[in-house]
Amino acid sequence: MAQKPSIPKGTRDFSPEEVSKRNYIINILRHNFELFGFQPIETPSFENSNTLMGKYGEEGDRLIFKILNSGDYLSKASEANLSFKDSNALTSEISEKALRYDLTVPFARYVVQHQNEIDFPFKRYQIQPVWRADRPQKGRFREFFQCDADAVGSDSLLQEVTFIQLYDAVFGDLGLEGVTVKMNNRKILSGLAETIGEADKLIDFTVALDKLDKIGEEGVIKEMLEKGISQTAIERVKPIFRVHGNFADKLILLKALLADSVIGKKGIEELEYINTKIEALGLSTISLDLDVTLARGLNYYTGAIFEVAAPKIVAMGSIGGGGRYDDLTGIFGLKNMSGVGISFGLDRIYLVIEELDLFPAQALKGTKLLFINFGETESLYCLKAVKKLREAGITSELYPDAAKMKKQMSHADKRNIQFVVLAGAEEIEQDVYTLKNMKTGDQKRLSISELIQELN
Amino acid sequence: MAQKPSIPKGTRDFSPEEVSKRNYIINILRHNFELFGFQPIETPSFENSNTLMGKYGEEGDRLIFKILNSGDYLSKASEANLSFKDSNALTSEISEKALRYDLTVPFARYVVQHQNEIDFPFKRYQIQPVWRADRPQKGRFREFFQCDADAVGSDSLLQEVTFIQLYDAVFGDLGLEGVTVKMNNRKILSGLAETIGEADKLIDFTVALDKLDKIGEEGVIKEMLEKGISQTAIERVKPIFRVHGNFADKLILLKALLADSVIGKKGIEELEYINTKIEALGLSTISLDLDVTLARGLNYYTGAIFEVAAPKIVAMGSIGGGGRYDDLTGIFGLKNMSGVGISFGLDRIYLVIEELDLFPAQALKGTKLLFINFGETESLYCLKAVKKLREAGITSELYPDAAKMKKQMSHADKRNIQFVVLAGAEEIEQDVYTLKNMKTGDQKRLSISELIQELN
Numbered sequence: 001m002a003q004k005p006s007i008p009k010g011t012r013d014f015s016p017e018e019v020s021k022r023n024y025i026i027n028i029l030r031h032n033f034e035l036f037g038f039q040p041i042e043t044p045s046f047e048n049s050n051t052l053m054g055k056y057g058e059e060g061d062r063l064i065f066k067i068l069n070s071g072d073y074l075s076k077a078s079e080a081n082l083s084f085k086d087s088n089a090l091t092s093e094i095s096e097k098a099l100r101y102d103l104t105v106p107f108a109r110y111v112v113q114h115q116n117e118i119d120f121p122f123k124r125y126q127i128q129p130v131w132r133a134d135r136p137q138k139g140r141f142r143e144f145f146q147c148d149a150d151a152v153g154s155d156s157l158l159q160e161v162t163f164i165q166l167y168d169a170v171f172g173d174l175g176l177e178g179v180t181v182k183m184n185n186r187k188i189l190s191g192l193a194e195t196i197g198e199a200d201k202l203i204d205f206t207v208a209l210d211k212l213d214k215i216g217e218e219g220v221i222k223e224m225l226e227k228g229i230s231q232t233a234i235e236r237v238k239p240i241f242r243v244h245g246n247f248a249d250k251l252i253l254l255k256a257l258l259a260d261s262v263i264g265k266k267g268i269e270e271l272e273y274i275n276t277k278i279e280a281l282g283l284s285t286i287s288l289d290l291d292v293t294l295a296r297g298l299n300y301y302t303g304a305i306f307e308v309a310a311p312k313i314v315a316m317g318s319i320g321g322g323g324r325y326d327d328l329t330g331i332f333g334l335k336n337m338s339g340v341g342i343s344f345g346l347d348r349i350y351l352v353i354e355e356l357d358l359f360p361a362q363a364l365k366g367t368k369l370l371f372i373n374f375g376e377t378e379s380l381y382c383l384k385a386v387k388k389l390r391e392a393g394i395t396s397e398l399y400p401d402a403a404k405m406k407k408q409m410s411h412a413d414k415r416n417i418q419f420v421v422l423a424g425a426e427e428i429e430q431d432v433y434t435l436k437n438m439k440t441g442d443q444k445r446l447s448i449s450e451l452i453q454e455l456n
Numbered sequence: 457m458a459q460k461p462s463i464p465k466g467t468r469d470f471s472p473e474e475v476s477k478r479n480y481i482i483n484i485l486r487h488n489f490e491l492f493g494f495q496p497i498e499t500p501s502f503e504n505s506n507t508l509m510g511k512y513g514e515e516g517d518r519l520i521f522k523i524l525n526s527g528d529y530l531s532k533a534s535e536a537n538l539s540f541k542d543s544n545a546l547t548s549e550i551s552e553k554a555l556r557y558d559l560t561v562p563f564a565r566y567v568v569q570h571q572n573e574i575d576f577p578f579k580r581y582q583i584q585p586v587w588r589a590d591r592p593q594k595g596r597f598r599e600f601f602q603c604d605a606d607a608v609g610s611d612s613l614l615q616e617v618t619f620i621q622l623y624d625a626v627f628g629d630l631g632l633e634g635v636t637v638k639m640n641n642r643k644i645l646s647g648l649a650e651t652i653g654e655a656d657k658l659i660d661f662t663v664a665l666d667k668l669d670k671i672g673e674e675g676v677i678k679e680m681l682e683k684g685i686s687q688t689a690i691e692r693v694k695p696i697f698r699v700h701g702n703f704a705d706k707l708i709l710l711k712a713l714l715a716d717s718v719i720g721k722k723g724i725e726e727l728e729y730i731n732t733k734i735e736a737l738g739l740s741t742i743s744l745d746l747d748v749t750l751a752r753g754l755n756y757y758t759g760a761i762f763e764v765a766a767p768k769i770v771a772m773g774s775i776g777g778g779g780r781y782d783d784l785t786g787i788f789g790l791k792n793m794s795g796v797g798i799s800f801g802l803d804r805i806y807l808v809i810e811e812l813d814l815f816p817a818q819a820l821k822g823t824k825l826l827f828i829n830f831g832e833t834e835s836l837y838c839l840k841a842v843k844k845l846r847e848a849g850i851t852s853e854l855y856p857d858a859a860k861m862k863k864q865m866s867h868a869d870k871r872n873i874q875f876v877v878l879a880g881a882e883e884i885e886q887d888v889y890t891l892k893n894m895k896t897g898d899q900k901r902l903s904i905s906e907l908i909q910e911l912n
Contacts, residue, residue, distance in 0.1 A: 005565040005788045008553050011500035013566055019496040035846050037823040037853035040475040044467035044599055066524040068551055070589040074541040082538040085530040095524055097464050109461040110469055119870040133526040143500055156856035281843055332461045367493040387737055390491050397493035400577055400612035414575040
């Protein structure tokens, strides 16, 4: 019996319409990445397991898809692991490769492996799928695309300025108003923890703080107390729960709060530098905000932290993010290579653009006209026109069979083809083509050159 | 100690130059696919194992990369398979998913799964990587891209005509002269085997015949004799070893040879129909040839067989191929769905274009100008220009650090950046920018609008 076809959970087929819309976004990303001097690279879908394992924490290791070795893979497996059914221990004996989990670790590996071919600073972009064995849920997939731009080999804060401009350019080209790039700095978070005397509880402190918009001030305080952060410390930090105003206003409050913290002041200085430059250069579409509660990716970011919030009218949350990591390539033996990077969440941006109905008609450009097939002689007559139209860059097709007229018209209709051409004995006689507009029903007889002119 | 980074054998990193050149080819493919009315789809990188297994023969099954189940995958494994270390039997117990091996089976699965959304005939193209656990060797990789266009749901021979035109359009746009599309028809091969009384040895017969250009007439005869094809039969088939002339000439010979074979005559009729149409429509770049020895993919092609030969001046062999299969989707329960498709060999086309030095300079367009960084004030002055240049669509960058002049110039040089801008106190004073052509050494002072005009 034939199998009922299906695909693995958490993966997707993309229809022609979906691919066209995705490519519309990807083309805008690619165009802007290149306009800003980022160069494209691509890395293999799978890496040696030891390149990936241990880079994303225990949870990450678990979510990495492992590839079974080829051939008689059990021949080298230890008897003990087999008889104790020790999946964990067996994995490294029967699997040497794994699907990439993100684009950052492969990029770090690339930089180290190719360091002698690269002239630093190196700015690359990469648009490729990644895979995670996560529980599939709404908007979360096991195969999804990451769109990353990173710059390594310079600790200039002008890189951060450039990335904010890049966000502005991309969302401008997408026609997406109301996007906010929220910024913070790891050094501010360290300074806050330090200044309240809880430097050793930095992670607990920031994890709780990060939840402010979800669980509110009381919830955050409750969590901090549970984690052993003292009431006195919490009192000292309370002002930041209610920080408001623009970027510069918030900096004033932070300056007062962090006056005694060397690292905190460094963080303020960095944010102020970036904000001053952005103010001098101006933004067209996005706005920049300082969000002291932002702690995204705290375990690797060392300076700037970015998170991109979708327009408030759609309930989507983050559609991008990034930050600076001072030692991207150290894990692979290349020290002191500061990097900063951002990513765009393709799937979520797609959903936002769809919800706000911002995909332009040209993103869906398909076949412009279909020639109706009336039989042998007529089809050859039509194919000659089709050839000339294509040479003029106009997408056109002949229906391949001399099927019933109704069937062919319905095909044009279902595929949203705007025009059909009808050419029978009379048209051939006069060397013309009857062009019918499927929307208006208008018909006119045109010579081949008039036809090209009409549709160009 | 840090790991020395590497990638799995048979996989590749692509540098910025390589990605740009690959995208140049892919963009030409994509453009022509769409011009011809093919619609893009994408399918997941991995499929359920039962979708793939058993579709490519025993050898194929072995070469499919299997993905280990997540979590405690051994808990469901049978004790017997573990204790006997039976890799083969264990695989289906610990792996439910596998990386796709080609794009044809996933396409067939897609058509059946989405049959109610599709209005047939359905013409799709797909450009995605596939994976095979093959022994890596020169020009053969474990991860490589396939670029396929297929049309299903019509047995009109005009589809074959269209595919030949598509090859012509693509190789024309690539500027690649001297490509030959070789054609044959499965029915011709069946007719030949039938007419010499060896219909039951069709496979042995065609496999031997296919080797004519490698092992010569004597070699082919020797192999046929070894496979039990009679001397009498071989005598009857000898004329095809020496067939020559153009497409029409060869058809004349075949007509004489296959006069008594119903299926053979049907094959001739099909080839003649296609050739007549192509002659009436004309080809611009490629030439079409009839090659009776062509047996590529005999196990699934039922009508036309295509193979694309690279220009003779490069020793590359096949750079594409395809054919018609009358029952593409039957394996998934959708009967009577005739399909015809072709593929382009991206990696080999790349090598040919490279060898013949046909990549245009625009395929490598990188950053056009680099602004030299002289410090705080100067860099902000430059960033204002960079912003305006980018808005005008001109790729430009500011070097992020106020590094030594020599280092910055050398960076421009190594990245093949054509222009640098030098702007110090004097330029700021006069509101101009000094543009230096890196190749000629020419320098001139320009206002921002002159700069944009100069570089547009």
